[in-house]
Amino acid sequence: MSARAIRCARGVVLLTLALAGPAQAQTAGPSPAPDHMPKPGMTAPEMxxxxxxxxxxxxxxxDLPGRLLLQPEESQPVLGRVTGLVRRNDGGADVIVRLDGVLGLTWLGLQPVAWSGVGSRLVAVPVEAVxxxxxxxxxxxxxxxxxRALPAFAPGSATAVQPDxxxxxxxxxPFH
Amino acid sequence: MRSPFRPRTVPDPGILDDHRPLVRQIERRGLLRGGLTLGALTMLTGCDVTDTTAVGRALRAVSNFNDGVQAALFDPRKLAPEYPASQVLKPPRFNAYYDVEDVKPIDGAAWRLELAGLISDKRPWTRRQIAELPEREIIIRHVCVEGWDYIGQWSGVPLRAFLECVGADLTAKYVAFKSADDYPSSIDMASALHPQTLLATRYAGAELPDPYGYPLRLRTAVKLGFKNPKWITAIEVTNTYPGGYWENRGFNWFAGL
Amino acid sequence: MKMNAIRSRRRLHPWPVRIMHWTNAVAMVVLIGSGCGIYDDSVIIHGVYFPKAIRLGSWAAESLLWHFAAMWLLVANGGAYLVYGVATGRLRERLLPIRPSDIVQTVRDTLRLKLAHEDLTTYNAVQKILYIVAILAGISQVVSGLAIWKPVQFSGLVALLGGFQGARLVHFAGMAVLAGFLAIHVVLALLVPRTLWAMLTGGPVRQPALPAVAREAAR
Structure with missing residues (x-):
């Protein structure tokens, strides 16, 4: 039974591929891949x-709290959710982001509840990084x-930037 | 004045002699089709269409057919829904065929809007002259061909009022645009005359910021986002199919909402 | 009575049904493959993304060209099928009635891997429900698709579906339902290859339809 099912699934995929084949041969192509991917080890001035x-x-x-923080790639995975902004000591501002908890609800596509989950934590991200x-x-x-390696941010440890x-x-x- | 839509250097007329058999063949084909339909025009002008396989041509033909269907479905009196100011996204979403870092801001003082084609008064326009024209504000949904959308608040001169003001032939088929970022585009006359089609100069009450097309862009509620060129430098009214940046690369031309 | 006699000599799948079935199969595969390409251009559910191998079209514009070509095929074929199904009575005859007791019985049989397909001419209750769900999903795809394609001309539809992204979500969910149907349908057809053969050649000549009471007694 399972071997048959696999064979049939493969048949469907092959049929799709056969139909997709000629299309892929025609190339007009979108614009070149954008150069917006973050470079690891970027210094603060570079950023x-x-x-x-x-x-x-x-x-x-x-207008910012509640917004999703997305990873800049085509599938746009959710990294966390903005909860607010705080003043930095150097006069700049940090975006406070709640990262997903250990339940991994973000990964399951359950964004609305993910950040109330067990083990979620706050981090401070420089506004220049978003x-x-x-x-x-x-x-x-x-x-x-x-x-994800950023230290946890303690609520109340910095002055909040007022909503107005x-x-x-x-x-x-958009990323694609 | 030379039309901004025509090449600066004219090709050697000898080319015509070299390709006379081909030209004759094209003319014959045009006659066989019994006139120039939109589909035939697309086929003949060709532009950057690199897809010449049989499948590609068939898909293009359906797309051209869909242009006609959409034109028939288009109701010039049907208004797009408008929304309360509280729903406006500020700032709006940015998109272009290049990254935002590559946006080249325009010097508003030196900028001129040039006119070409079936327009009786082709004198170029300055920002100040355009600001004196009657203005309209619309709060409409922007729908991108990619699939995302947002509510935006745009103000500017209704394109209809502008075309009437410069004595454009409103029975012509197309209104074509040239832009400072080499992003040509064109729309059908019926959509150009729709009351929710603006030459926008402001967003959410403030002057249009650089990345969104300062000093002048098209904003129409009845077309997909890519049919709204930014940083417009010239407008032409024509009966010759003008195509456009993405249209020449395979996106449907009419792209009506 | 005479009408019944004519109908009883019909093959299980008359030729119009077979043509429409395979046309529909092609249209659906093209629509799903190209739909995946269109979806990927701006995902609806963050993190959910289709690999290039199952997308039809090398980039969004090509996927759109395929999608809007297959759309006409599906609409024309689907419309013809509904007209044919209603006019000949095939839809009502084969898909109705569905009794709750039949559903329980069929689900129980299926779970015990007792796939009763001795008689291809009648659908069991689960089959009936599957086909009805697929037809309703198809209609929902046309309505939500129209809302996405023409959100200004049919702005009422967009409002009904909870906004533009709502319409996209409904269209995506409808695709998921149809893809699920397709998977079950193909697996079952391969498990009982006679059904596949019947859809290609027309299948057995049908016996006169027995009244429900007689069928019940034959069990």
Whole structure:
């Protein structure tokens, strides 16, 4: 029974491939792959330099909490959710992001509940490391590994930026 | 004044003699088709269409047929839904065929909007002259061919008012645009005359920021996002199918919502 | 009575049904493959993404060309099928009635791997439900597809489906239902190859339909 099922599944895939084949031979092609992937080990000035090149636009701080933080690749995986912004000692600002907990609900596609899950924690990400992607926020200056390696942020350990304040954040085009 | 839509250097007329048999064949084909349909035009002008396989041609033919279906479905009096200001995304989503880092801002003082084709008054326009025209604001959904959408608040001159003002032939088939980022585009006249089609100069009440097309872009509620060229430098009214950046690469031309 | 006599001499799958079945199979595979390519251009569920191997079209524009070509094939064929099915009474005759007791019985049989296919001319209750779900999903795909294609001309549909992304989600879910149907359908057809053969050649000449009571007694 299972061998038959596998054979049939393979048949479906082959049929799809056979149909996809001629299409793939025709190439017009989308625009070249964008050079927006974060470089591992980027220094703070480098990060700020790249952020400045992304045409920072005014955004109301109160409009940011609740936005998804996305990884800049085609499948747009969710890395976390923005909870607010705090002032840094150097006058800049950090985006506070809640990372997914041990249940891995983000991975399962359950974004609405993932950040209330067990083991989720907050991290502070420099605003220079993120950019606005429509109604989302994309992680541009850090790799996901470095994001997850950031120390936990203790709520109340820094001054919150008020919702009515306006900040400038870089923008980015969709990833594909 | 030379039309901005025509090449600066004219090709050697000898080319015509070299390719006379081919030209004659094309003319014959045109006659056989009993006139120039949109489909025939697309086939003949060809542009950057690299897909010449039989399957590719068949798919293109269906796409051209769909242009006609969409034109028939298009109701010029049907207004797109408008939304409350509280739903407006600020700033809007950015998109282009290149990264945002490569956006080249335009000097608004030196900028001119040039006109070409079936327009009686082809004098170029400055920003200040355009600002004196009547303005309209629309809060509409932007739908991208990729699949994402957002609500945006745009203001500017209705394209209909502008075309009437410059004495454009409103019975012509196409309105074509040239832009500073080499992103040509074109729409059908019926969509150009739709009340929710603007030459936008502002977003959410503020001057259009650089990456969104300052000083002038098209914003129409009845077309997909890629039919809204930014940083417009010239407008032409024509009966010759003008194509466009993505249209020449395989996206459907009419792309109506 | 005379009508019944004519109908009883019909083959299990008359030629129009076979043509429409295979046309529909091609249209569905093309629509699913190209739909995956369109989906990938801007994912609906973050992290859910289709590999290039199952996408039809080397990039979004090509996938769209395929999708809108297969769309006409599906609409024309599906419309013809519904008209044919209603006009000849095939839909009602083969898909109705569905009794709850039959469903329980068929599910029980299926779980015990007792795939009763001795008689190809009648569908069991689960088969009936599967076919009805597939037809309803197909209709839902047309409605949600229309909303995505023409969100201004049919703005009422978009509002009904909970906005543009809602319409996309419904269209995606409908595709998932149809893909699931397709998988079950193909597996079952391969397990009982006579059904596949019947859909190619027309199958056995049908016996006059027995009244429900007689069928019940024959069990």
């Amino acid at each position: 700020a330099g790249r952020a400045a090149g992304r045409f920072p636009q005014p955004v109301r701080v109160g 950019a606005l992607l429509g109604e989302h926020v994309a992680l541009m200056g850090l790799t996901p590994e470095r994001l 304040e306006t900040l400038r954040l870089g923008i980015v085009r």
